[in-house]
Amino acid sequence: MRDGYDLAIIGKIARAAGVSTRTIYERYDNKADLMVASVSRMLG
Numbered sequence: 001m002r003d004g005y006d007l008a009i010i011g012k013i014a015r016a017a018g019v020s021t022r023t024i025y026e027r028y029d030n031k032a033d034l035m036v037a038s039v040s041r042m043l044g
Contacts, residue, residue: 001042005035 003012010031014021028034 001038005031008035010034 001008008031010021010024013034014024017024024034028037
């Protein structure tokens with residue numbers, strides 16, 4: 001969120017979360033799906 005959508009790179013997100021990119025892609029099909037889930041979680 002802090003870098004904006006265009007600069008959000010899955011590899012960078014994975015490193016910050018302490019997981020592999022594969023782990024992220026097992027749960028989300030793409031960056032857009034991850035973004036929607038992140039925003040939904042923030043809004044509660």
